[in-house]
Amino acid sequence: MMLSARHVSWSAGAVPILREVSVDVRRGEFLGVIGPNGSGKTSLMALLAGIRSPKTGEILLDGVPIARLSRREVARRLAFVEQQAETTERITARQAVELGRTPYLGALSPWSAADDAIVDAALENVGMRHLADRGWHALSGGERQRLHIARALAQEPEILLLDEPTNHLDIAHQLGLLDLVRRQGLTVVAALHDLNHAAMFCDRIAILEKGRLIALGTPREVLTVERIREVFRVDVAIDHHGAGECSIRYHAPGKAGAATRLKVV
Template identity: 65%
Template structure:
């Protein structure tokens, strides 16, 4: 089982957003996607999820080109939680999660007790079962994110893709959400803004810059002071262990790209 990009590019009009990206996601891993704003992370997630077909190159799901898989089958295998997913409908938590069963329903396959069980299991997995009758608009940001993940779990996916899942959450909910995701028995790809979160929770990290994938590997191998300086324009110290995990300590002095280019920083 694999999710793979081969020499993928994606353009918006005449502007190249992603260029020549090759990436293979390992079964069962938590892969973090990092990079500065505008580096192409969200576009990469859309291509990986099958929402956007590549402009060049190929995207594969379990060895088959995604464009030949079909939308319904893609939705059964890939659960995608976008950054700004919301609704204006007055629906309950359970109704929101039940939308994840849509790829499995048809005139010949109506709703069943099995669908009820799957919804309940998804709610339990994200610790929202006791809130299933709450109205969507009464939830906090952290609770809404948990419901989004439950909806994705209701799809019974092999792959869970998350685009900036901790945006607008306080630190407690950020850590709780990522710990929840790490416990799931799924292959996870998450675009993350906080580099220390990537270091704490990810098995591997893919670093992007200007639409290109420039490095991929264990957190300690990717989150080096040199990479942080060259890609993010920040000065930092990194404490790494022998398991490939690390913690970043940022320095308060500001580094500009001009400083880097002119060799004014170490």
Template identity: 65%
Template sequence: MTLELRNVGWSVGFRKIVREVSLRVEPGEFLGVIGPNGSGKTSMMSVLAGIRAPSDGVALLDDQPMGKVGRRNLARRIGFVEQQADTIDRITVREAVSLGRTPYLSLLSPWSGMDDEIVANALESVAMGGMADRIWHTLSGGEKQRVHIARALAQQPDYLLLDEPTNHLDIRHQLGLLELVHDLPVTVVAALHDLNHAALFCDRIAMMDGGRLIAIGTPADILTSKNLRDVFGVEADVETASNGRCHIRYRVGGALDMDVETKKGRVA
């Protein structure tokens, strides 16, 4: 069971957004993806999820190019929760999660009791079983994110990919959501904005800048004062605990002015 990018690039017109990224996701891990705004995280995640085809290189699922896997099979293997995913439809929580079963349905395989059970289990996994009959628009931001994750889990994927899942949530719901995801029995890849969250929950961290993957390793290896200064333009002290986890303490007045050439390297 493998998910991998080999020398992947992705472009819009003549503009390179992702450049020569090689990355292999290890089974069972929680891999965090970090980088400044415009570093290419979202675009890289979309390629990794099979949503976008690479302009260069190849994205592989079990050593097979994703273009040959087929959309239905990709949707069964990879669950992708995008930033600020929403719906304008007046649907219930149960109906929203039921959409995750779409890759398994056909004229020969209609909805069954097994699908009901899978949806119910997905809702219970994110502690939303008691809200199955609630209307989508009555939910809070944190509740909606849990439903999006339940929808992805209803796909019964091997990989769960999350693009900045804690955006717009208060700190309690941020921590609760990441704790929930961390304990799920799937391989997780999450683009994260908060570096201390990455340090706390991730087994490995991939750091991006200017569309490139510039480093990958344990939180203690990646979240160094030098990397934070060079990539994020901030001065910070990093404390490493005996268990290998680390905590970042930002210095007041420690934001640096990035030079002009560095700013030019940022991509959408």
């Protein structure tokens, strides 16, 4: 396994946020992490990225405790895109992406033509090369989020961690961004808010509830009518189609007889 959480717990002061969570991320998979607000998704992503240290348990990167690795070593293997990373600096789109090369720079490794080529490729990959010279604060939310992905790609990671990357984007940009990520051929772990996005893009899904991992499997295995009702407190119907694919239809709250009409097609 490339990245593993082994019995990790984490607390905010005296308030437990994650409780004994264990998950192995498989090489090359797109693993989604879902759960209600406050279930611990963001905390788990921060632990996996090595930004926070678990109260108990450990995070392993290729079998090595991530706490034993330097931040530079981690950053060369793993890139993390937070929910809404912003800056007050007056930088251009290109300069934001250039930050992804930081783990490779040093006194003996100055900026080179190879770094320029990697940044150019990352900008091209996310369709933002034509806006490379535009100021960061003149960009839309969708454009900034694509640049965050480009910055992460410029790190040349093996693993990409995304914490609710589609927040504040319209539907077209949400789908386009997740499709872009899936096409990179990386190992991806993404905390997602939309259950249909998880069903559409993820190979496996981990469900968190009150800080505990309660389910882990393919979308078809874990996204059931009963579990969605229990965890998310909504009534749904689930359509199964294709090779293990599924989509979710929500019933309006309080709709008469909704619970009795639930079915799996």
